[in-house]
Amino acid sequence: MLENLLTHSAFEILTLSDRAAQALAENPWEAAGYTLLALGGTGAFLSLLGMALIYVERKVAAHFQCRLGPMRVGWHGMLQSIADALKLLQKEDIIPEKADKLLFFLAPVFSIIATVLALIIIPMSPSLQVVDLNIGVIFISAVGGFGVLGILLAGWSSNNKWSLLGAMRAGAQFISYEISVTLSLLVITLLAGSLQLSEIVQSQQDGWWIWRGHIVGVVAFFVFIISSTAELNRPPFDLPEAESELTGGFHTEYSGLRFSFFFLAEFINMFIASALGATLFFGGWMPFHIGGFETFNSIMDLIPPGLWFAGKTAFIVFLMMWVRWTFPRLRVDQLMRLEWKFLLPVGFINLFAAATIVLTKLYFFPGQ
Template structure:
């Protein structure tokens, strides 16, 4: 990132200047707005909305507007195709990510992130909600991975097809802002998964193991949160290193034919579990 800060921004004559220069800022601001609502530790949260989950979903979906602006304003066929791919990908997988989070909202009975974490003080939601919680967790990780354009879902910037996708005409700091937003979004996805599924900054407890639980309580809440988030980020990197890139039709079929129907059935199962009181 430091190297990109000192590189020259090469002016392009055939672009829509206003949208071209505005797009990187739009993408990076959308990422930074999300950080304020994430509780990084006990009391380490800038603002705590009573509709925190909806706020995260709303703000995290703003980045696609900046990407479409970049593709359109670049006046380049590769940039436009990459932006259209990214738009289709983000809109599609945002549905599965949202439904996965709503599945856990059904379990918690609250949209406020601090309350969701407090309800996981004894047992994390991924263990409380039986199979539907595990399914929601896996689907959220897949959808989040696709939203951050990480391999094997990095179709918007496929080098062999689109040179660099919607980044093609950008250079210097502007190019770096897109990549910074991508890695920030990767951490945001891991942080949201940590908050909603893995207890946030709550330590790991085992029922009846009082000595073990007391030792876990001595570990600072910030270390718990970042430890879980970085573990999920490593999982994301491992998936990128392991699997080959999908085609665009395979990418969309995975979402609309499999993940979305499974998610809709899963949320109904969670409603049944909560109504019957079968959760731990």
């Protein structure tokens, strides 16, 4: 094992679905066990990560605003999220009388399913990935659209003008900013030459794309981080749930467990966007490598890939929180202007520049 680590380029990809497929040839029960592990693991990860992210968000927000945040439940309020979750589970589940009952019930389920689907293809470490699709980047974009379907259904089925307005805003915002996200994803796809997330990670063995792709990589990263924040409906782009205008937007009528589904989906989507950013621009679980510096690279390899992934994702999550608690919220027209008049042209120019760079091999370490 140590030998493998010390010799460069020794990462073998083994996803849970691969293990299940191998086991299926010998023992179907083992395959079923792997499937259950994937399901249970994803579910547990989803809820635990959601609670942890909510706690971190509250703490970070508090200290940005000269406050302390949760301090009472457990040491420095560590158990506050658990208390809140228990409270939320006990809340009365209210369905408006004039609501479309079926759609009202389905909307949060759609939202959370889209989140789970996106979560399973995130490569967290060479051995920790549920399934490794060869169209990973496209899959993430497609599933993101499924999530906004849940929001639109929630707005429609609530039979409430605020909900509908919020949902329409969410839809418009998502459709607009999805273009910019895709353009910045395409830049990395061009550089890496693959749509498969694990191969994109492997392609960054000589250096992460954000600095190997120099200017193009940095521009793509900023376009990605701005437009994915907008896609997540997080401030400064939280128009769909602008409290001052829409009292809560698409989830105005939701309470209890259904509301917690939306809430959880929102926070896990933040994690997914950060993890995707880390995977595409900062090398995912790939340690910090500089092509040719073998000793330096093997020292970096001593840190486990899972930690690299967690560190990079935490950095981007923190960046999103920092932006959220600093910037003022945009108006609807400003939001649309930013996308269509600024980010979209920048994204297209960047894509052409990336194509030129790939053709002329102007990025760092092109030979390897």
